[in-house]
Amino acid sequence: xxDIYQTPRYLVIGTGKKITLECSxxxxxxxMYWYQQDPGMExxxxxxxxxxxxxxxxxxxSESTVSRIRTEHFPLTLESxxxxxxxxxxxxxxxxxxxxxxxFFGSGTQLSVL
Amino acid sequence: xxxxxxxxxxxxxxxxxxxxxxxSYSVGISALHWLQQHPGGGIVSLFMxxxxxxxxxxxxxxxxxxxxxxxxxITASHxxxxxxxxxxxxxxxGNEKLTFGTGTRLTIIP
Numbered sequence: 633x634x635d636i637y638q639t640p641r642y643l644v645i646g647t648g649k650k651i652t653l654e655c656s657x658x659x660x661x662x663x664m665y666w667y668q669q670d671p672g673m674e675x676x677x678x679x680x681x682x683x684x685x686x687x688x689x690x691x692x693x694s695e696s697t698v699s700r701i702r703t704e705h706f707p708l709t710l711e712s713x714x715x716x717x718x719x720x721x722x723x724x725x726x727x728x729x730x731x732x733x734x735x736f737f738g739s740g741t742q743l744s745v746l
Numbered sequence: 747x748x749x750x751x752x753x754x755x756x757x758x759x760x761x762x763x764x765x766x767x768x769x770s771y772s773v774g775i776s777a778l779h780w781l782q783q784h785p786g787g788g789i790v791s792l793f794m795x796x797x798x799x800x801x802x803x804x805x806x807x808x809x810x811x812x813x814x815x816x817x818x819x820i821t822a823s824h825x826x827x828x829x830x831x832x833x834x835x836x837x838x839x840g841n842e843k844l845t846f847g848t849g850t851r852l853t854i855i856p
Contacts, residue, residue, distance in 0.1 A: 674846040675832075690843070722789065731777055731796040733836070737789035 635659050638723050638738035645713055646746050653708040653741045655723030661736070664706040667722040668692055669740075675722065681706055713745045749775065750835045752847035760855055765820040767831050767850045775835035775845065778816050780807050783830040783849065792818070792831075825854045 636657040645651055657664065662683045667675040677690030681700040695717075696710050710717055723738040749772040759765055769778065777796035783789045793800045793807040795816060800807050804823075809816040820827055830849040837843055 672848070674848045675834075675844075676846075677843060680843070724789075728794075733777075733779070733794050735779060735781070735791040735794075737781075737791070739786070739788045 636723060636725055636736045636738045638721075638741050640741060641739060642742045642744075644744045644746065647712075647714055649713050651710050651713055651743070653710075653721055653723075653743070655706045655708070655738055656704050657706075657725045657736065658704060659725065659727065659736065660703060661725035661727050662703065663726045664700070665724045665726070666690075666696075666698060666706070666708050667724065668694070669720045669722060671720075678721075679708065713743075715745050718743060718745050749837075749845045750833055750847040752831075752833055752850050754850060755848070756851045756853075758853045758855065759823055761824060763823050763854075765823050765827070765852065765854075767818045767833075767852070769816045769818070769833035769847060771814050771816070771833075771835045771845075773814070774837055775814070776838040777836045778809060779834040779836070779844065780816075780818050781832040781834060783832060785829075789832070820852075823854045825856050828852055828854050 639654045664681045666679045668678050669675045676692040678692045678694040679698040681687045687698050720740050720742050722740045726735045728734050751770045753768045779794050780792040781789050795809040804821045806819040830851050832849045834844040834846045
């Protein structure tokens with residue numbers, strides 16, 4: 633059973649609003665990730681963290697920011713939402729080495745920006 | 747060109763059939779995850795492979811390092827196996843990030 637939680641599950645918001653997508657895990661994992669996924673498309677890494685106070689941008693150019701003040705919490709913030717941000721956002725955490733890694737995903741946040 | 751290619755993109759089969767989903771990957775990927783994504787978005791990790799073969803219930807995953815190819819097999823398929831199956835490669839350069847395939851949409855008809 634997944635111990636990684638995302639809220640909200642769905643969010644419809646107007647252009648220009650600031651939003652924060654929440655992600656928490658109770659497994660004590662150091663590695664956490666945010667992915668963006670459009671319908672029928674592959675996941676793209678937008679941010680990742682390998683521990684407290686460590687954050688890096690991923691491959692996909694993003695106007696979002698993240699923070700990692702606590703191990704269990706990895707929120708994603710959009711300062712000014714735009715229709716192009718409409719997508720599904722998936723949070724994940726992992727444990728283990730490069731040859732023996734286990735991934736855990738949240739249920740995702742479906743964001744619609746009008 | 748994506749570093750991880752899956753085939754087929756869509757697969758429809760009758761309940762009970764043996765299912766094979768393929769994943770080919772490029773140089774620089776040291777291991778693969780197989781993931782299952784149900785409608786609504788939730789993703790479950792099925793296997794992580796760096797060599798050989800793994801089995802869990804009716805699911806079997808194999809990887810051939812020399813040929814840079816992995817397969818996911820489902821025996822005695824069931825309608826509840828209907829989902830999108832995704833392979834994701836772990837790059838050996840930099841910080842071991844994942845590169846995802848576009849997924850195989852599997853539909854099992856009762």
